[in-house]
Each structure stands twice: as C-alpha cells, then as structure tokens.
Amino acid sequence: MASSPALREVQRDLETQANALSKLQKDIAKNHQVRKQYTIQLGENELVLKELELLNENANVYKLIGPVLVKQDLAEANANVRKRIEYISAELKRLDGTLQDLEDKQNSKRDSILKLQQKIQALQAGKSKS
Incomplete structure (x- = not known):
C-alpha cells in the first residue's frame, strides 16, 4: 500500500517540525544551564558584598589576580563587586526574556505538530475507507 503524495508531504512537515522542536x-x-551559573555567581558576589560591608574602612583587602594577591582599596573592591552584581542581574533578566521567548516558540511548535499529527490521522483514516 503506497502512501499518497499529500500524506508524504504532511509526514515530511511533521519531521521538520519535530526537528525544530528538538x-x-x-x-x-x-539557557537553563547558563542561568544556573549566573545565579550561583550572583549569590557568591552578594556574599562577598556582605563580607566587604562588615570590614572597617582601614581594613586590608586583597584581590586574587592570577597566582598573586594584590592589595586593593576597600571602596574600589566594593564598587567592583556592585558592578559585577549589576551586570549579572542584567544578564539574568536578559536570559529570562530569552527563555520566555523560547518557551513560547516551543509551545507553538507543539501545537503545529499536534495539528500535523491529526491531519495525518485524518488522511490515513480517509485512505483506509477508500
């Protein structure tokens, strides 16, 4: 029993849609993996900021650059950590937007796949009657 050209075409469309969904x-x-890494970094940086806020103004602060600890001004360290937190927060917000967009596209693909599957079933049911 050879399948009709219309059925083959719909099956090809279904395969294309399934690959796109995958x-x-x-x-x-x-996206979830990258978001998880940023969330961890954000937590670490917020912890560093809390630690820096506990220090008095004349405390020694060191920054690890490669294998060397370099003395750094407390205000500068504070500013750097705040900038890093701001950057990571912005990246998380951007990733959330991207994720929402991807999930919307995924739902749309699922709907089109479901419609194609129903079309295939209708074509097969119509063919078996003839």
Whole structure:
C-alpha cells in the first residue's frame, strides 16, 4: 500500500517540525544551564558584598589576580563587586526574556505538530475507507 503524495508531504512537515522542536528544547536546556551559573555567581558576589560591608574602612583587602594577591582599596573592591552584581542581574533578566521567548516558540511548535499529527490521522483514516 503506497502512501499518497499529500500524506508524504504532511509526514515530511511533521519531521521538520519535530526537528525544530528538538532544537528549541536543546536551546532551552542550554539557557537553563547558563542561568544556573549566573545565579550561583550572583549569590557568591552578594556574599562577598556582605563580607566587604562588615570590614572597617582601614581594613586590608586583597584581590586574587592570577597566582598573586594584590592589595586593593576597600571602596574600589566594593564598587567592583556592585558592578559585577549589576551586570549579572542584567544578564539574568536578559536570559529570562530569552527563555520566555523560547518557551513560547516551543509551545507553538507543539501545537503545529499536534495539528500535523491529526491531519495525518485524518488522511490515513480517509485512505483506509477508500
């Protein structure tokens, strides 16, 4: 029993949509992984900021640059950590927007796949009657 050209075309469309859905799911997983790393970094930097705020003004602060500890001004260290927190927060916000967009696309692909599957079933049911 050979399948009709219309059925083959719909099956090809279904395969294309399924591949696109798979790619979207991989992108979402990658986005979640990157977001997790940024969330960890944000927590670490907030902890560093709290520690810096506990120090008195004349405390020695050192920054690790490669294998060397370099003395750094407390105000400068504070400013650097705050900038880092600001940057990481902005990246997290951007990632959330990207994630929402990817999830919307994923839902749209799922809907189109469902419609194609229903179309295939209708074509197969119509064919079996003839």
